[in-house]
Amino acid sequence: MSKKILLGMSGGVDSSVAALLLQKQGYEVTGMTMRLRPDEYMCSSQNGGCCSLDDIDDARRVCYRLGIEHLVMNFTQEFERDVIDPFAKEYQAGRTPNPCINCNRYLKFEEMLRRAKQLGFDAVATGHYAIVRQNEAGRWLLYRSPAGKDQSYALYSLTQEQLAHTLFPIGELEKPEVRRLAQEAELPVAKKPDSQEICFVEDKDYAGFIRRYTGKELPEGDFVDAQGNVLGRHKGITHYTVGQRKGLGISFPQPMYVTAIDAEYNRIILGPEGSQYAKELVAGDLNWIAFDEPPTELLVQAKVRYQAMPAQARVVPDAEGQVRVIFDEPQRAVTPGQAVVFYQENLVVGGGTILK
Template identity: 50%
Template sequence: MSRGRVLVAMSGGVDSSVVASLLVEQGYECVGATMRLATNEDDRPGERTCCSTDDVADARQACWDAGIRHHVFDYTEAFERDVIDPFVTAYEAGLTPNPCVACNRHLKFGALLDRALKLGCGFLATGHYARVEHDGRGYHLLKGVDAGKDQSYFLFGLTQQRLAHVLFPLGGLHKNPEVRAIAERLGLTSAHKRDSEGICFVPGGNHLRFIEQRTGRVAPAGDILDTDGNVIGRHEGALRYTLGQRKGLGVACARPVYVCAIDTVANTVTLGGPERLMARSLVARDWNWVAGAAPEVRLRAAAKVRYHQPDQPCVATPLPDGRVRLEFDDAQRAITPGQAAVLYDGDEVLGGGTIESVE
């Protein structure tokens, strides 16, 4: 007897391929689905991006190996609207966006989960390294047991209603050697496929070139300043720089300096010593509390302000307008507006939002 009908998000990689086969072994009725999100490598010769024809073929082969049907759903318009356009807008405003967070919130656990439910599937399964548990208080989003692969940081936008229909079969496994070994046991063609890296829709990782080609606007040259406002050099486009950057600055200084401010209105980049990057608090907007409601009092917890950062002890204060202030025990380096701040209680994700300002 089937344990339920599941739509499995298939990227063509080893993780999603293992997910499909594991769920079939566990007695679920599965259907594979690959999201077409952007133009593929065939349209950009020599530059690999997401949604390549090879990836779709690998996903189809994995479904064939698992004995399930495979579909390709076109979400290019939604991806442009909800991920790429905000990415470009944020960079042009001097922010450093995290498109993976937007993709998970709007596409994978938004549009694709909605489609799964419309197709009569009770669950959407993905290859994320995270866990979902349920008790009398509701659903809990937890870190994956593989600390090196844990992806809970990108999933803070999930709500109670969404978590009720999500499966993360790899959350209790380690990528190496467990998941790779399962892929080899199953004879999957993706068993030794390389993991994807970087922003999937930016060819070669060159975000400036991507933005210039997309907008038709070349980032103008401008002044590089020191922290006293003195001009110490020239840049070839402020969008080339990120907060905390040290290499490739094009300026010779007597001591190590870092990008400590980017002003896209004035078109300046400011360099300063490492002390200029340290801050104790931030305010985050678009905050989602996974439990469904904000706590009534200040909350002692821990937070990350970038992926793979160790948890940092802090106090979270819900603000009347829905934003959240995080005050850290220790000063944090290069807290970057546009990135995600994610709050944890041990292994549990309490919530998260987009860093708006650093205090």
């Protein structure tokens, strides 16, 4: 009897080709699109992001083309609780969260897997570019994809239980090959562009979204230098992120960068060229994919942003369950709230949230 797979389908080409490949491999595939956005955030896909009404329709059309069942499941309450609300709270606290990581962690691989088991499916699958393998000792491991669109950074929080029941059918393919397969199969999304934005925030207006969501207008405050000298006025801390240079709304004789956000005193700390780099960081809320127990000191290549290049670093655990990450070379825009993910070659060792 073939295994039953519940495939998360976003309406894009990646998850559509994942459905095609699973079907060719003999799995019994059911496509499932998560309805994530509450009604007030639903819109057409022309407005950017993913998980829109148009995307649900695209996923349905792909499933019809492949002759497989398509389900739409309502996860709007979970999405607001686990993604939107923490996003707003983190920004208000002066941190810059990555909502896509929370969506993967709590929705796509926790809630989706839970519902899949309830419905009698053997595993879940998605169109992520990453690789899951089991080693000789029986431990499930996550590897970066050889493709240019590797997405393992956003998957570092997966548990052993989740990895054991997850398939990434396109994990070893390059994007042009995925599109070629979609065109050959005459899938209606073969030429659909990739979504680029946070799905519930239009036009990258994070501050505007947080103002509308919370009903609060965060007050203006001071720009200060590292010594606390006032340099000017900022328009509210949700408008800024560490490493930012453009859009400060104030001019200086030299380039100035956001080096820290002090939410307690409503201050944005600015510094000159060079101050946007940090030699080390502290991270918490750790997940170690490659180890049963938190490791002792180890050498890794660490990524501090999705688009960042992995950098040589030393990870030193402390008594509080956190780690210091000390880089061989200073890293640009190390941002509290973002993830730091640890690699050893192609293996995802683990990762956590940057605290400071």
